[in-house]
Amino acid sequence: MSYFKKILFAKNYLAVYLFCIIIFNIVLLNYPLTNVFGFEFSALNSMLLVLLSGFYVITLLKKESGANLSAKFKNNLLLAVSLFLIIPAFISIIHSILTISCSFYDGLMFYFVITFPSVLIGSALGMLTFLYIKRLTILIFIVVYILILFIPILEFYFNPQVYFFNPIFGYYPGTVYDVAIKISLKLIGYRILNVLFFGLIAVFSFIIIKKKRIARIIFIFLILIISTVFIYISPVLGYSTTFSRLNSVLNNEVETPHFSIHFSSGIDKNLVKVISLYHEYYYAELEKFFKYKLTRKINSYIFLNSDQKGKLFGSKNADMAKPWQYSIYVTYNDYNSILKHELAHSFSVKFGTGIFEVAKNLNPSLIEGIAVAADPFYDDNTIDYMAALAYKNNYRISLRNLYTGFNFFGQTSSLSYVYAGSFTKYLVEKYGIEKFERLYVGLNFNEVYGKPLNQLSKGFYRKLDNINASDKKDEADYYYGRKAIFYKVCPRYVAAELSDAWSAYYRNEYDKSKNMFEEILNTGDNYSALIGMANSLEKLNKRHTALILLKSKLKYYKNTAYYYSIEFSLADLFATLKNYTKADSIYYRIVKQNPNRRFYNLSNLRLSLSQKDSLLYLYLKGNEFNKYLVLEKLNSVKLNFYSVPVAITIAKSLDEEYGLFLKQYYRVFTVKNYAGSYAMYKLSQYMVENFDFKRALKIAKLSLLYQAGPDFSIILKNNYNAINWLNKNSHYILKKFIFNK
Template sequence: MPKKVTQNYLSYFLTIATGVVLLFIPLLGDLHIESAMLATVIGCFWGGFRACRGNPNADFRAALRIIGYLFLAGLPLLVNAILTECLSIHGLAFWLLFPPTGVYFGYAIGRLLRSFQLSFRRLLLTTILLALGIGIFLYEFFHYPQVYFFNHVWGVWPGPIYDETVKLTKPMVFFRALTISWILLLWHIPAFSQKRYAQWIVGLSAIALLFGYTQLTKQGVLTPRSYIQEQLGGHKTTEHFELYYDQRLYSEYEINKLAAEHEFYLQQITDALTLPSRGKSNKIESYLYGHPWQKKELVGAKFTSYVPIWLQQDQLHIAKQQTKSSLKHELVHVLAKRFGNRLFNGSWSIGLIEGLAVAIDGGSSSTSTIDQIVVSEQPYPTAKELQHSFSLLGFYGGRSGVNYITSGSFIRYLMNEYPISLLKEAYRTADIAASYGKDWQVLANGWHRHLDSISVDSADQQTASRIFRIPSLFEQACPHVLSNFAARWDEYRFLMASHDTTQALAALDDALAAADSVASVKIEWSFRQLVAGKFDKVNRVAALQDTTVEQHLLYADAFAMNGDIETARQYLRKARQLFNPKQDSLLKPGMQVRQDDWQWNIYRQLRYQNYWPDSVIFAKTNYHIKIRTLKKAIKEERWELVEQYGRQLLQVNPRKRYVDEYLLFIHELALQGNHKLAEQWRRVVSKLSLRRRQAEQLQNERGWLKFMSK
């Protein structure tokens, strides 16, 4: 066999072997955006180096050959994606669009340098590609609030890794069209003086580039703050904040509440971190998007709320659905900039950045403290594991739920046991052991002793199990692939968030069909049909063979709304058979409500129709109905009814089951200026046997009431 043929076969084998190795590397082993980016970077430099010493008559074929090798390396990824049913049309599109254009872009630059007969062409090429690939990225990173980035050298970074859905979008295609225009222009400059067609191509490419670069903002390639403000439309100023919000999807009351909460959390965090009072001149900009899909389109982050701490202007970006759970957390990031490092106002330890925020906001669970969640998942992290989680890359190496809660618990321990100044020093230097003057074993032992003093129960264990069992993106078999059901469900949620109920119901029909009547989806479908008054549709799908209590209760409601009480009672009997009385859930009061025909009728009118009971009827209703009525009045901003129902409810003994609702009620009353009634309710709730986390939340509402009483 000729030596050249042998070398070719060897190169093919090594290329395929490289692709096989990638299969064992998280994310890079998936035929999607990450591996496409890697292939694009390699192809760009490879093409450029090859062009620096290439044959002018074989340039196009030489570039094609490089592309062939890249695709050959991607072949194991493609085969694996097919065999594991992880093949994504979007992942395939990334591979077809980015690596080939990356190769020709690098090749075109190298070819141009070669035509000028410059010395040290490869060094110059490397400098140019690094300037384009890193320099431009850094400029955009430190000047724009977006978290997506486009680049001619490496393609595109779509946004945070927690937003798993990554699709080929119009902005990506538009920007790659600019890359192709650059390729055409640079490729034909060497022949500009000899070939007329080259002059035409260079001229047209230059025009396309000039026009294209004027459209970067409109096409979603760059997103300056001014453009976000223009798109959202709404604006409200407070003492320390500039709030920009989607004026179509926020009511005036919702914005006033958020404005007050911004100021309240600012005061709380300032006190917790012993920071000097913030001046009124340098206000924090808060961008409040109507929903995650709008945020994804404008700045690249969908379900991930974030603070670009690296920018000079203090700001946060959060969608409406995340404000309750994330606003205080994100504001911690903003205020922590004051003691962050000089480069990007943060810490090189992601564990410190996120742990500090979790320590102050207390975590997302309404039933368990962050300490109780950690205690429920013993054994505790060792000193070595703890040190690793606070290292530069350790935080994102594991499950986010584990790392957020664990780091938050440890940081809260440090805040309670040591001067806050030591934590600030650790935050700035990313060196906890040096800042505290203690080694990791000593710090871990102290934390473990603290955790040993925390009592837990089955509710804490269930919460911990739910949070800690969520796999990370790196652990998922098909990290970027959406099933047909997931896509339909995502569309349904988007339409509901956009207040397009008609289209949302149609999308929910599709989701139900794609889910093959999965119980949770069927429950949501049935409820939405009932709210829309489509009782017959629910009746048609009702089946005694269904296996959840919630389904049968909704079926019973549907038949009762149509006047078929006998059939409704059949489904109630089935629900009773399925019900587990040992479960501490709202199913029990829901079952009780339906045992009395009068109560059940009131409940149905309240839940599915625009009905508001008067004071006489309200007094006679079941306690569960009273709570639902009060929540509905708050949701629909019927404040006269909120006060009326709230006063009546004071006359009935409170139930521990409804603590979350009481806390919501206190919060809203304080905002309405009804401080006396809010304080009455706070005292009532304080006498209940509260869980540790509920006591924390009640204390927070006490601070809120005091703040709103000023």
């Protein structure tokens, strides 16, 4: 019988399985991330092929018997698994050639490492199931498949981690915010272990298929022992993270009245105390907001940096909470911006539902909305201002759509967080937290509020209309002019290549980094690659080339978040070429655009340096230490408020002694404008980090002297209240802390 007849007319349903594979992969071509030859495509095909390989093996074993079982089995199985593997790759590669082509090499590596082992794993599981169960074999195989597939649910529920290694799909990195995924040695090692383990299962299943019962009992017993041992040593190998493993790395523990806080080594002792105190302050604030007291302590895990968090926890670029565990996981540099938000998730467990004790149907708009409402600030702006900024500058989204399914992730995350948070805050302020608790577990606006969502949204929009945020297109573009990962071209490949290119740049391999960034730009416009290439050219003393590059590309980034960064880099390049007139004109333009507080402050600082003995050139060409000296010279007679936030950042990076910093920057201040108010705001926070609460309170009070507008005034008042609480309560609260090394 020819191969063609074997496929179409065999009683093993091979044609049906191949048809399923073809349809499945054609469907994948219509969805973002799976429409390219890469990670998601390989992982989903692995899941399918494990299932179909198992079905096919069981069908073969049931249909064929006799002396020629071995030969027939091998021939039919080899044909089937070859087709199983060839068809998905063929469909995706042809589609990539005709449409979008990312890296063929990367796609092939993902397919080889993740998808290739799937047919062996499925075949082994099918043979093993048939070996022990002759009736309802397919059903039992499906049960085994589901049990293995859902092991990550148990790991997610009981362990700290959000990354997973699994035989069926290979690997999952954590969250959608970790875009760069690479074939790591750890993943290769894991798949090799999969191949060895399931390969041995397949071989021995074939050998003992007609052996006595005792041999089969010993065989399954050995499989269970090996599986148990692997689960036990998995944390040591880095394939899972238990609380024991996490606690052994984050081994500096602080017990407070309401928290067990686990810090990584390398975090300043004073900062450990400050962060611990902020935990207690935010706890007190959240008790008032939720009108609820937790009955158990919260476990807080503070990582040294994103790399450490990515390795141990899995979400490198996003801090997270697991409410059902009463645990939060944050990077220490993010404590002042994200800590209260994550703690709010632990409080929301009060009215959560299901095994994860969160919103009904795991609705992300409700889950994140209440956390944002409890901590209603975003990049030194109020959440209501940010929502009005979006609403009044043509960044509108449908609230009905936002609260449907997982559409929260359908646009840039900042838009989803802002609208969900501001709308939730509106509901809580107008109708009370108690009604929102009912909404959280029911997701029926009409039943809870007596009004449908579209009617409630009208009141919300009227509130936004009363906030002064019109004619601020530049600021809106800066915050919302980004794409969600699902709408980017080749996001996984580009992110991985960017990571490698920037690594080369930071190793001072500028020729290599320039070429790598250039290759990325050949796939399409990319802000990070553009800036990386310009920086590499500058390091290679090709500033004019870098200037031409940025000027030629700037127009393509109009109305995006990246336009202002490119403008700023362009101005800096003009300044290093001593074309101060052109540089200043761009800095002035950025000040007028005012995309955010940071750019406004930095551009004004550049203008101040440019106007005083051309200090700007020395500043831009110098290293961190030289920059710090230039700022000291700028402030030698009169303090320049724009320099204070930058000086603080440099002082931290240089590990400047706090007392020496104060000698230069702590003076008799007169705050009469926004610059002074912003400088005092940042200075007060720096003083808090150095455990200098009395001075911090004094400076925070000074920041309030200038009426900087209703939005920023709320930020300043919130900062003052926090420092006032720390100043009043720190001595008393610290006595209750227990520091364990």
